[in-house]
Amino acid sequence: xxxxxxxxxxxxxDAAAPVPATPPRPRRRRGAREAGVAALFLLPALLALVLLRxxxxxxxxxxxTQAAGLGKSGFVGLDNFVxxxxxxxxxxxxxxxxxxxxxxxxxxxxLALAFAVILVQRIPAVGVWRSLxxxxxxxxxxxxxxxxxxxxxxxxxxxxxxxLLGIPAQPxxxxxxxxxxxxVLVVSWVGIGFWMMFLIAGLNDxxxxxxxAASVDGAGWFRTFFTITIPQLxxxxxxxxxxxxxxxxxxxxxxxxxxxxxxxxxTNLVMVEIFNRAFxxxxxxxxxxxxxxxxxxxxxxxxxxxxxxxxxx
Numbered sequence: 617x618x619x620x621x622x623x624x625x626x627x628x629x630d631a632a633a634p635v636p637a638t639p640p641r642p643r644r645r646r647g648a649r650e651a652g653v654a655a656l657f658l659l660p661a662l663l664a665l666v667l668l669r670x671x672x673x674x675x676x677x678x679x680x681t682q683a684a685g686l687g688k689s690g691f692v693g694l695d696n697f698v699x700x701x702x703x704x705x706x707x708x709x710x711x712x713x714x715x716x717x718x719x720x721x722x723x724x725x726x727l728a729l730a731f732a733v734i735l736v737q738r739i740p741a742v743g744v745w746r747s748l749x750x751x752x753x754x755x756x757x758x759x760x761x762x763x764x765x766x767x768x769x770x771x772x773x774x775x776x777x778x779x780l781l782g783i784p785a786q787p788x789x790x791x792x793x794x795x796x797x798x799x800v801l802v803v804s805w806v807g808i809g810f811w812m813m814f815l816i817a818g819l820n821d822x823x824x825x826x827x828x829a830a831s832v833d834g835a836g837w838f839r840t841f842f843t844i845t846i847p848q849l850x851x852x853x854x855x856x857x858x859x860x861x862x863x864x865x866x867x868x869x870x871x872x873x874x875x876x877x878x879x880x881x882x883t884n885l886v887m888v889e890i891f892n893r894a895f896x897x898x899x900x901x902x903x904x905x906x907x908x909x910x911x912x913x914x915x916x917x918x919x920x921x922x923x924x925x926x927x928x929x
Contacts, residue, residue: 673911679904696905706906708881709889710913712796716885717864717917720800724860725853728808732815733845746816750809757806761873764802765789768874792882795875799883802870807863811856818852819845858918865914886910 680697683690700706735746752760767774768788775785789795822845830840846853868887871877877884877892886906894903 676904676907679901680908682901684899684901692901696901697909700902700905700909703902705881705884706886706889709877709884709886710909712882712884713865713886716796716800716867717861719797720803720864721857721860723800724804724807724811725856727804728811728856729815729853731808731812732819733841735812736816736819746813750813752806752808753810755806757869758873760806761802761870764798764805764870765874768798789875790879792879795879795883799867799870799874802874803864803867807860811860814852814856815849818849822848854922857921861917861921862914865910865917 681691681693682696683692684696684699731749735742735749739745766772769775770785770787774788778785787794788798826844826848827840830844835843866887867885868891871883871885871888872891875883877888887910890903890906890910893899893906
């Protein structure tokens with residue numbers, strides 16, 4: 617009877633009504649909010665890109681089409697490019713830069729690769745050796761140039777060591793035949809450790825199973841290196857090659873501090889020539905045209921490198 621009475625009893629007026637479920641938030645509104653948060657995080661990088669890359673590039677393009685010389689103004693189109701390409705000094709600087717790049721790029725990358733291969737092995741104090749080789753990369757190029765400038769002096773430590781070996785003192789930075797190689801040495805001293813770290817990271821990503829399988833098959837070190845290490849390291853090598861090429865085309869501080877483009881233009885790289893045109897002779901339009909031409913040359917060289925060393929995919 618009690619159960620029947622409870623079943624037929626009308627519901628109380630003050631009984632709590634079921635709470636309706638909260639409708640899901642529209643997906644479009646959530647996506648817009650997430651995009652806004654992402655844009656907020658990207659804003660500093662985008663501002664840096666616009667202010668430090670795109671705006672200077674646009675300004676250089678605009679300046680390169682204006683009349684050259686103080687007190688002159690007006691649009692001249694491609695006249696400054698024609699003038700620069702007909703200037704023997706600029707063309708010589710471009711040749712020196714290409715020669716410098718052809719020498720310094722293989723030298724840096726081969727040594728960086730050799731150090732990387734050695735320092736991924738189980739050798740005593742491997743962390744210390746990595747730190748010592750990488751340490752010059754943490755020093756500003758200007759400071760490194762000053763240190764090497766002291767070493768290259770006629771009465772400096774390098775000539776002192778040569779005298780102890782019975783070798784006559786060398787002119788180094790004052791010799792047309794040696795000055796560019798001295799710049800190669802300074803730049804490589806800074807760059808080898810930096811690129812080595814990227815190659816070490818690439819070597820550590822190679823699956824160990826590949827080397828174990830090669831060992832089971834009886835492959836020696838030479839064959840393993842060229843059939844496993846180099847193909848697996850193709851992408852890091854491509855990155856290092858392209859980044860090193862761009863960096864070496866833009867070398868300025870060591871040359872400006874050590875030789876200022878001399879002697880007789882033997883170290884007059886394009887960046888030094890552009891600097892002299894802009895801030896020594898006051899040819900801002902010619903310097904801007906030279907900058908645009910340098911960017912085009914770098915893009916052409918990098919495109920060739922991508923074709924010669926394609927990615928794994």
